[in-house]
Amino acid sequence: MKDKPLILVTNDDGITAPGIRTLINVMKTLGDVVVVAPDSPQSGMGHAITLDSTLHIEKIHVKNGDYHAYSCSGTPADCVKIAVNEILDRRPDLVVSGINHGSNSSINVIYSGTMSAAIEAGIEGIPAIGFSLLDYSWNADFEPSKPFIKTIVKNVLKEGLTDGIVLNVNIPNLQQKKIKGIKVCRQARANWKEKFDKRKTPQGKDYYWLTGTFVNYDKGKDTDEWALEKGYISVVPVQFDLTAHHALQQLNTWNLNE
Template sequence: MNKKPLILVVNDDGITAPGIRTLIAVMNQIGDVVVVAPDSPQSGMGHAVTINETLYCNKVKIDDGPQQEYKSTGTPADCVKLAVSEILDRKPDLCVSGINHGSNSSINVIYSGTMSAAVEAGVEGIPAIGFSLLDYSWNANFEPLKKYIKKIALNVLENSLPDGVVLNVNFPNNATFEGVKVCRQARANWVEEFDRRTNPQGRVYYWLTGKFVNMDKGEDTDEWALANNYISIVPVQFDLTAHYFIPKLNNWDL
């Protein structure tokens, strides 16, 4: 590549999160970096977009790197839209989202703000990757991830991605890894266990909690890879059509 690639960095934990600071540091080694990220945590926002409220977006300086940074009051998907439509003067060569503090493997992909930003970029025709670490703590150790993130990003810049596909990369919670494994999304879900409480006025309210249940015994899944200390990469598409079921549906009496 002759000129430096333009890289958009987004996340869902908020612009000051250690995960995104690590991602910015790695991307600064590869290209010209513009950050557009939420001003507060947006975990669990799925692919929400803001249509009934106004959005603010302001230039900020968080640390000393060469990157340009903007914080927004919107969701991760809003940040990508703002970047493409209002901030950048050309389409970025790559969009990276994360590094998320916590897993976005298997079914978590559909609840994930981190992955919604990557998917939004993909919808807009930008090669995109979401990165997540299976450690929810704010002080997680992101150092061992850096060389892998750089390599995966360079691969995407070199090979590009087909239209309609983005990458979902998850790192096990360890200082060393067995390697990288290309996987499919495991069939798993959350079994909810609402924490039912009563407020000081006597009114019942709930906190959403839950237990993750993996019913998929396949050894080609992201859950298997992560449990066996591999970095998982799942190619994710946003054509949600269950193509295989179309012929069967055509036999229904509709």
């Protein structure tokens, strides 16, 4: 009998976050699960890795014992690295990251610890998916997303992913409405208009809070932002080769070797 697929689960909100609990429960219906996740929130860490301090791993007691779990003192990317190289006894068939409390659509993918864990797995040649729900609340309702997550994961396990590609999946926060379905999309052209809220400590020293407004410049009907606004789950294939291939021809016309 063929072994069940081995699924590594991680996130950036920390190992105690409700989102990762939901993802674990769905993955247990599809394969053998090992969890390696940060021991504290690591949102917005991007693809940071730990180079100048030690990493610590702690095995977590799982009440019913139907999966293995470890907390890691490092970043989401660290979690994938240490899981693949030190914890697992074989390479995982899939890495899933999330479910993130908050959006990772459009430009947010650049800053996302959730997606960086998935991208790290992709760099290792492992199919990977990052899942996010557009609700920052710790008490967010992940239940409506479960059947859709299962469908996406089953397809990836069956079909695989193109080398160098991972999936960025975002789920709309519809509250009383039903999710309409799943749309394969491109990343919308959007960014944050940032503002720093300047304040003073009681001792008179300046400090700052980063705030901002998300601005979507993209009116296309094939983007993740459009799909989410219309009540669909967006699935964006993401590549970690950042080469702007379309610009190579122009740059090769420059006189760079005078």
